[in-house]
Amino acid sequence: MTDIEKQTEERIFESATEIFIEKGMDGARMQDIADHAGINKALLHYYYRSKEHLFEAVFEKMAAVMFSRFSPVFDEKTSLEDKIRFFFREHISFLQKNPRLPAFILNEVNRNPARIKKLIQRYNINEFWNTLESQHHDELIRYNIRREKMAQLMTSIAAISIFPFAARGIMEVLFEKSGQDFNDYLEQRKDFAAEFVIRALKGSGTE
Amino acid sequence: MTDIEKQTEERIFESATEIFIEKGMDGARMQDIADHAGINKALLHYYYRSKEHLFEAVFEKMAAVMFSRFSPVFDEKTSLEDKIRFFFREHISFLQKNPRLPAFILNEVNRNPARIKKLIQRYNINEFWNTLESQHHDELIRYNIRREKMAQLMTSIAAISIFPFAARGIMEVLFEKSGQDFNDYLEQRKDFAAEFVIRALKGSGTE
DNA sequence: ATATGGTTTAACCGAATGGTCAAAAGTAGA
DNA sequence: TCTACTTTTGACCATTCGGTTAAACCATAT
Numbered sequence: 001m002t003d004i005e006k007q008t009e010e011r012i013f014e015s016a017t018e019i020f021i022e023k024g025m026d027g028a029r030m031q032d033i034a035d036h037a038g039i040n041k042a043l044l045h046y047y048y049r050s051k052e053h054l055f056e057a058v059f060e061k062m063a064a065v066m067f068s069r070f071s072p073v074f075d076e077k078t079s080l081e082d083k084i085r086f087f088f089r090e091h092i093s094f095l096q097k098n099p100r101l102p103a104f105i106l107n108e109v110n111r112n113p114a115r116i117k118k119l120i121q122r123y124n125i126n127e128f129w130n131t132l133e134s135q136h137h138d139e140l141i142r143y144n145i146r147r148e149k150m151a152q153l154m155t156s157i158a159a160i161s162i163f164p165f166a167a168r169g170i171m172e173v174l175f176e177k178s179g180q181d182f183n184d185y186l187e188q189r190k191d192f193a194a195e196f197v198i199r200a201l202k203g204s205g206t207e
Numbered sequence: 208m209t210d211i212e213k214q215t216e217e218r219i220f221e222s223a224t225e226i227f228i229e230k231g232m233d234g235a236r237m238q239d240i241a242d243h244a245g246i247n248k249a250l251l252h253y254y255y256r257s258k259e260h261l262f263e264a265v266f267e268k269m270a271a272v273m274f275s276r277f278s279p280v281f282d283e284k285t286s287l288e289d290k291i292r293f294f295f296r297e298h299i300s301f302l303q304k305n306p307r308l309p310a311f312i313l314n315e316v317n318r319n320p321a322r323i324k325k326l327i328q329r330y331n332i333n334e335f336w337n338t339l340e341s342q343h344h345d346e347l348i349r350y351n352i353r354r355e356k357m358a359q360l361m362t363s364i365a366a367i368s369i370f371p372f373a374a375r376g377i378m379e380v381l382f383e384k385s386g387q388d389f390n391d392y393l394e395q396r397k398d399f400a401a402e403f404v405i406r407a408l409k410g411s412g413t414e
Numbered sequence: 415a416t417a418t419g420g421t422t423t424a425a426c427c428g429a430a431t432g433g434t435c436a437a438a439a440g441t442a443g444a
Numbered sequence: 445t446c447t448a449c450t451t452t453t454g455a456c457c458a459t460t461c462g463g464t465t466a467a468a469c470c471a472t473a474t
Contacts, residue, residue, distance in 0.1 A: 008452090023233075023318075024314075025234075026231060026233035027233040030432060031430090031432095039453090041432090041433085041453095042433085042435085042453065044432095045432085046451075046452080051431095051432065051433090103313065106313070106314075106373050106376070106377075109377050110314075110373075111234065113379065116376060116380055117380050148387075151392055152395060152399045155370065155374075155378070156403060158370065158374075159366040159370030160363050160367070162366075163373070164362055166317075166373055167316075167369075168317060169320040169323060170313075170316050173320060174327060177332055180355075192359045199408075199409075199410030200406045200410070202410055203406030203410055204403075215421080236460090237463085247423050247424080248462085248463085249465085250422060250423080251462095251463095252463060
């Protein structure tokens, strides 16, 4: 692959990413992507056979980026509580830089669930749990988190971090009306979310 | 308005609702809506001038339905904790019957934020807070919830309830892989969510 | 019966869309 | 410079889409 080819293909991919995230699969136009990349529309089909192929490339990349942000948690050799603090700080910071990513992923997955299936095959959620359990066995018992509750806890954590971005359109309007600032809210949220979850955990103990 | 006219107009509206929720504004086809309603495509334009008009009618109705589900909380003369329990039970039950509503609303709002603006004008979020404050003054002080934290708390509650439906496409695949059932998860969530939030509140007191 | 006015349809239209193709332009080796 | 190959383009195509129109249909009142 030559340098120029790489340049062109990359420019196409980046333009497609921008347009697809903004307009969605159905709303995006191949002509808009070509214009944005400064090339002829036929070139899109030269590098990516069809709109479907191009979208799939973008979607898989973005989904991988999104999911990869969950894994650093497993590298840390810290307590569960510190992991939670670390996660919210890092994850919300990441989403501040990519605020439209959650809405894009969630919408396209709901529109076509088959798309995410093969991507998810790579991840083993039970192994995910096993890792956490081995790392935090004592804490999980102390917090009375059994396997069924694990899904509840993890989805609640994800929800608290992701939802403000998924509902960004509503929240920004709501905040504007009440004189609050969405960015301030997000900054505060990094700490609030962590302490919120940790308090909920502490109160659930068997002791 | 005659009976037949009402029948037709309603059938159009219901078909449009179904198609728009499933495919979104951009993905929906006027022909599909007409077919679904069992009528000629021109009739759509006879009752609703354009696709935009038809969509707006559907969107505003669905947004109103969604928002109206937050207000019963203010009628209850119970403690804050019981209100939280009541809210999760009712709200998740409602979403179980309308599982695609959150993704539809969130996506279309993000795609075109202007659409929700005029709807939100009707609601006064500061008055909302004032009502809650007058009803639960003592509890809010005990839980150390000041005005800035109110937005954090309310959005966390909304997130915990709504997110599983917004991320339904991912969660169903994830659950299938790990041998869990999404409906069981939702049933458990009604209680889990309430106790989770209440524990988080209790731990935040000034005492 | 017939005129009136709202309702419904089949046929049609222009624009936009994803996609194709043959030729031009560019590149690199002999 | 000639040749073989890849990259890029403009023109074009078939189809789809939202929307229009004129006529048919139908219930009701006179």
